[in-house]
Amino acid sequence: MKNIIFSLTIGAILLFKSLSFNCYAQSDTTFLSKNENRKVYIENNRKSEVFQKLLDPTIQEKAYPELRQYRLEELKESEKILKQAHPQTITKHNLYELPEDWIALHSYKGKYYVYSPCQIDTPTNRWLTDSCLYYKYLDGPFPVIIKSVEKKSDNLYDIKLWNVIQHPDNSQALDELQIHIIDKKRKISIWEYKSYQGESTYELLIPRKSAQHFDLIVCDCQDLDSEFDFDSIDFPNLILSH
Numbered sequence: 001m002k003n004i005i006f007s008l009t010i011g012a013i014l015l016f017k018s019l020s021f022n023c024y025a026q027s028d029t030t031f032l033s034k035n036e037n038r039k040v041y042i043e044n045n046r047k048s049e050v051f052q053k054l055l056d057p058t059i060q061e062k063a064y065p066e067l068r069q070y071r072l073e074e075l076k077e078s079e080k081i082l083k084q085a086h087p088q089t090i091t092k093h094n095l096y097e098l099p100e101d102w103i104a105l106h107s108y109k110g111k112y113y114v115y116s117p118c119q120i121d122t123p124t125n126r127w128l129t130d131s132c133l134y135y136k137y138l139d140g141p142f143p144v145i146i147k148s149v150e151k152k153s154d155n156l157y158d159i160k161l162w163n164v165i166q167h168p169d170n171s172q173a174l175d176e177l178q179i180h181i182i183d184k185k186r187k188i189s190i191w192e193y194k195s196y197q198g199e200s201t202y203e204l205l206i207p208r209k210s211a212q213h214f215d216l217i218v219c220d221c222q223d224l225d226s227e228f229d230f231d232s233i234d235f236p237n238l239i240l241s242h
Helices: 001-029 049-056 060-064 065-086 208-213 235-242
Strands: 029-032 038-043 101-106 105-107 113-117 125-129 132-137 141-155 156-162 175-185 188-194 200-207 215-222
Touching: 001 200, 049 113, 049 125, 049 208, 049 215, 065 132, 065 141, 101 208, 175 235, 188 235, 200 235
Parallel strands: 113 215
Antiparallel strands: 029 038, 038 215, 101 125, 101 200, 105 113, 125 132, 132 141, 141 156, 156 175, 175 188, 188 200
16 A cells, blocks of 8 residues: 555656646747647747757758758759850859858847748748859759849948849849848848849848847747748838938
């Protein structure tokens, strides 16, 4: 009988500790939304696995070398196709120390966050090289040829782009990308696109290395279309205010 009571007591203690740990883990985590299909929470531990994967996307490539090989082959194949089709149009440019790897930054309740999406972040990852700007999509990189780069000031860069895939026969159909750096320390930047037809679109981006300066919002979901909704941003006014 004593053994039974002792066993039950030990079991109760272990259960209590388990419940206490779970309650602490949840109370220590800021959930923005949570249900059976999706949980969205703020991760502020820079050493967590999900944060480390954002800071260093090669972590998975180190564990699975074929991923790195696949990514490099994709980039090489994209450049090869462009050079074969337009050998005279691809030249190298001075990027004036602009970073290469860019990711999205988001605003939630007036505060900036980086994001770990359920499937893919929007805007997608950007690679800025001395000859092309690459958009990272699920089906591979999408290259746009850089025609010129001009440093207007320490906070403004002007880049002329030729989307040769959409306009292969019109080398004068140049889009303009203006990179407005609104936070020099953290390199928070507004990418303002002006199409050759006159339309303007905006994106908020940072160099991947700057992600460590922001907390991370994680969207863990089963439904791949169920991404988290962030604040809309008045980009023209944000540019004017800086």
